[in-house]
Amino acid sequence: MAELLIGGMPAVTLRASDAPAEGPAILEAVVLPGRGMMLLQAKVRLPSGELFELIHAPPLAEAPGQLDGGPDDFAGNKAFTFGGAILVPYANRITGRNLEGSRETEAEVDGRTVRLLRNWGGKAPGAAQYSMHGLILDAQIPFEQPSEDVVRGRLQAGSFGGRWPSETELEFEWRLAGGVLSLRIDAHNRGDEVLPMGIGWHPYLNLPSQDRRQARLRLPAAKRAEVNDYDEVLPTGRLLDTVGSPYDFNAPQGAALADLYLDDCFTELERTGGEAVVEVLDPAAGVGFRATSPSPEVHAIQVYAPTDKAFVVVEPQFNLADPYSPLYPQGTQTGMTRVAPGGSVTYEARLEAFALGT
Template sequence: MTAAARIGGAPVVTLTALDAPADGPAFLQAQVLPGRGMMLLQARLRLPSGEVVEAIHAPPVEAAACALDGGPDDFNGNASFSFGGAILAPFANRIRGRALPGAREIETIVAGETVRLPRNWGGKAPGAEQYAMHGLILDASAAFEQPSPDRVVGLIDAGDFGGRWPGLWKLTFEWRLQAGALRLRVEARNAGEAAWPIGLGWHPYFALPSGDRRQARLRLPATTRVEVGDYDAVLPTGRLSPVAGSPYDFTAGAPLGDLYLDDCFTGLVRDGDEAAAEILDPAAGVGLRIASPSPAVKAIQVYAPPDQAFVVVEPQFNLADPFGPEWPGGLDTGMATVEPGEAVAYDVSVRAFGLGNP
């Protein structure tokens, strides 16, 4: 990995583990992009065999710089969530609204306030609905410093996100490599004078070292799945379906096979204080545990097309379209309400393990 390149006007920051175990599976290096909302670009993983591989589905730095150049395909920073691991704020997933004629925007209501959001994603079918996707910091630049080789911290003084979100917000970030694990912490502080909602998430593309998607397994203890109208626009119907007995029951772990996934799981069954999912690659002899102790994490979105050798596992606060009328009254759709001067934290770790020692 090289730290010489610049993306989004800022250097590519390389983290190097200082206390990784001498052998066995461990994360050894990582690349972070302060110029693209502190997203993760790549992480190097040592497998149980001793081989070191790229653990994240992403192009090399030079190709990533071309993709993340702010061109027409990068409207609102969309390229940031096409590979690597984008950080999502002030909302994860999708938000629907009224398309504004002559503008790539929607108008919608957030906690009683009318806002305009970028209309940056949607279905590909003719006439499919377009909407706002994955927040407002995908191409934001963060002030940052690297206090040690294994740690980088960042700050985005987001304010009202350019007039697109109620309140005033400061976002702080910390990436670190610790004891062979990769760790992310995001804190959203309400610097305004009233309580307002926020949703946080992370969108990492985990590459399967074996390249064999059919035999890969997913373990995700959750009781319900958000139903969607179709897998084109992938918009919620407002119904939650029990996963028990369905093809989407990954509670005890199940192979991915040829099942297409772009699904939000909720009713998370916590392991101690953690909401966790595991990606198992038996052919490579390795598993990844993606875990969050944050109480505000209410959902995990999984994106895994059958023809790709990656699995995206996204712990996030909110369900898709959290303010939408499709949801039954009284249902908690996951947005965290933060009082003035207070903060909410998002923590997640990724740990690798040999499949003989889960």
């Protein structure tokens, strides 16, 4: 059988050789080096012993047709419509002045003018169009797989095709150990300018019960970034209190999603043991999924949960949406890290499953 190529490179399967013998655990994962090291699939063992596709994505054999680089995949944006894309050198949206006759936007980034590709935006007539989720969505990343539970990649991203300040080298590692899936990204500034850096991860988590109304979200966060609407989804600059609002997911058991539509960025995160934590709980299936990050630079978690879908997207990320927007009051921590020449910053995240009540 011919090797399956996605983005011109083979898909990589990770298998956990040391997973617990029983109970919830992630047992297998598929990573795509040809699409920016994105996660495509993860098989989880549920409390019942059943194997379940945790990540909302097409079957592996259909993925090449979805991630085909065609008009609907401009700048790699199909990579964040399913699976688990890696977002570098910024997560979320960046707005700017759209340049006529091109699909570029001219944006101010850390005091410098850059030209970014406009690959997303609102659907309503006249809605804002902008650059979304970084510059490596369709990157081909050289990789090695030293063992069945680890894959590593390295990308000499440079200036991201002349679209970003300074010169960046990125190192990636996916590891599947003990039934837990881990991601590490090291961003090195190899240039002679300060490197603005925002990193995030965008996994779509399927609900085993398929019952979205009873599913619960736990996200200890004091603030939510208000947006203008759920079409453009652009920040107004106001950070609103979550406690006592419909967006209060702070309780130990979180709160039911019910009929609440979410495409919201939460910040001022309450850390547990130094880690940012978000949990998706499915009481009907007796299982929960927990994403954590020990990285102190993670200042926000975006949650996308449309009311007509049985998945929840949780996105631990350095930066708020549109982090250079002038609408934020002066002094607002919007999360972009400034890496000095010769310096580095690390992003880490883990994904695990657990039986409810444990």
